[in-house]
Amino acid sequence: MVRVTSVLQIGSRHLSSHVSSKLVLASASPRRVELLTQIGITPAAIAPADIDETPLKDESPRRLALRLAEEKAKAVADGHDGAYVLAADTVVACGQRALGKPEDAAEARKFLGMLSGRRHRVYGGICVIAPDGTLRSRVVETQVIFRSLNEGDIRRYLASDEWQGKAGAYGIQGLAAVFIRQISGSYSNVVGLSLYDTDALLRGLGYFPEAG
């Protein structure tokens, strides 16, 4: 597993000397809210970012996950002075091919066929912007190996609708758990937000959830 953290200062936020425990989650993902709740963080607000998630030409899946997490955080930080803003992006990579959320069942079927019997990587980009404008981000990588899927497996899974709205067309936390032969790295990263890395980024920027 590789973790690289980058730090930069973005200019437009008001400087704030007091410690804030207000966190805005820049995400529409119900999984991310649940994961944060698991570690005792209740977002003060949920403000999904509406950005274009199309990959750039020749952009690697890793860079895509990082860029999208940063763009989501920046898009939401502007309207939320005085708060920590947290954003994330999950990309499933089959070789150099980035598998985002499938458009329809036909694309989901194609993705599941590509993942069947193979090892793939899940890249989770995480970005936090502090009240003083400091931006920190990193990408977390988890390796996942699927068992071979037959036609019946894929048909039943598509009928469950669990593929919808999920990168790579599967949710490790649901029925697709039985497809997972091996996982190496962070499990919560695959679900949508590495809790270890989120906690590390937030603590590094002085965020602590309110006690009690």
Ligand SMILES: Cc1cn([C@H]2C[C@H](O)[C@@H](COP(=O)(O)OP(=O)(O)OP(=O)(O)O)O2)c(=O)[nH]c1=O
């Ligand atoms: C691989 C995998 C992905 N996912 C989900 C996590 C993310 O919600 C989604 C990937 O899409 P994202 O674009 O990362 O997130 P999102 O569109 O759901 O929400 P937002 O952009 O507003 O933050 O796939 C699972 O729930 N389980 C899994 O096993």
